[in-house]
Amino acid sequence: MPGNFCHFCLVVAVLSTAGLMCAASASAASGSSTTVVIDAGHGGHDRGGIPGQRIAEKEMTLDVAQRLKKVLAADGYRVVMTRENDVFIPLGTRAAIANSYRNAIFVSVHFNSAKRVGADGIETYFYGRDSLPLASAVHYFVASGAPSPNRGVRRRGYYVLRRARVPAVLVECGFLTNPTEAAYISNSSYRQKLADEIAAGIRERSNVRSSTSPMGAATIPLQSYIDQTKVSKSKRSRKKSSKSSKRKKKSRKSAATEANAMSDKKEA
Numbered sequence: 001m002p003g004n005f006c007h008f009c010l011v012v013a014v015l016s017t018a019g020l021m022c023a024a025s026a027s028a029a030s031g032s033s034t035t036v037v038i039d040a041g042h043g044g045h046d047r048g049g050i051p052g053q054r055i056a057e058k059e060m061t062l063d064v065a066q067r068l069k070k071v072l073a074a075d076g077y078r079v080v081m082t083r084e085n086d087v088f089i090p091l092g093t094r095a096a097i098a099n100s101y102r103n104a105i106f107v108s109v110h111f112n113s114a115k116r117v118g119a120d121g122i123e124t125y126f127y128g129r130d131s132l133p134l135a136s137a138v139h140y141f142v143a144s145g146a147p148s149p150n151r152g153v154r155r156r157g158y159y160v161l162r163r164a165r166v167p168a169v170l171v172e173c174g175f176l177t178n179p180t181e182a183a184y185i186s187n188s189s190y191r192q193k194l195a196d197e198i199a200a201g202i203r204e205r206s207n208v209r210s211s212t213s214p215m216g217a218a219t220i221p222l223q224s225y226i227d228q229t230k231v232s233k234s235k236r237s238r239k240k241s242s243k244s245s246k247r248k249k250k251s252r253k254s255a256a257t258e259a260n261a262m263s264d265k266k267e268a
């Protein structure tokens, strides 16, 4: 019996190893070794956008995030959502979720707003240099797949981007305050298209090459970007020099509020 037992053990061990190897290769083929943390901007009492805005940003971000989750899960990615319904999740928690997974990437979905109704277009933000390829790929697909103007890749110190220790991007998928873009975004097939394009960027992020790369022709060009970090810093230092109560209030503000305040400023 000991002999049979050992044989049995060996068979189990071989089968287990084979199983693990299959899992590993499937993982490599589908990209499922990466955890994609999808962050639907805003939620709960944080509606997103600007006062008086007709379409709630928090609803559109959640819808696109859920669509993105389905696409990526079908591709074999492990997907984690920072929120699955209409709840307020503090920005620190959102970043902490991203940081709690090894080999994760963080994709925050937002829609833009501005007092100037004519403001339109797609823009993608990153902060850390290692996030630029992901920002480039996501922006490349979303901007080229949308009828909206391309506002470019931008580097800015949004809270969730600064705090994430994994490649992290924030994509602004158009302006809800622009009647033309709001009409597009109100259409579910357009929101599905946005999710599909973001997913394509995630899938293709390792194929981003700079134009000077020895790889020759770029599969997806590493995007040049508008550096807005200095603007943010001067704004922050001005705020710091004001009353400390203001500073405390500011620290509780959501990133989205911060983002929208900046959008207003930018568009003013």
Ligand SMILES: [Zn+2]
Binding pocket: 041, 042, 048, 049, 057, 110, 111, 112, 256, 257, 259, 260
């Ligand atoms: Zn937002």
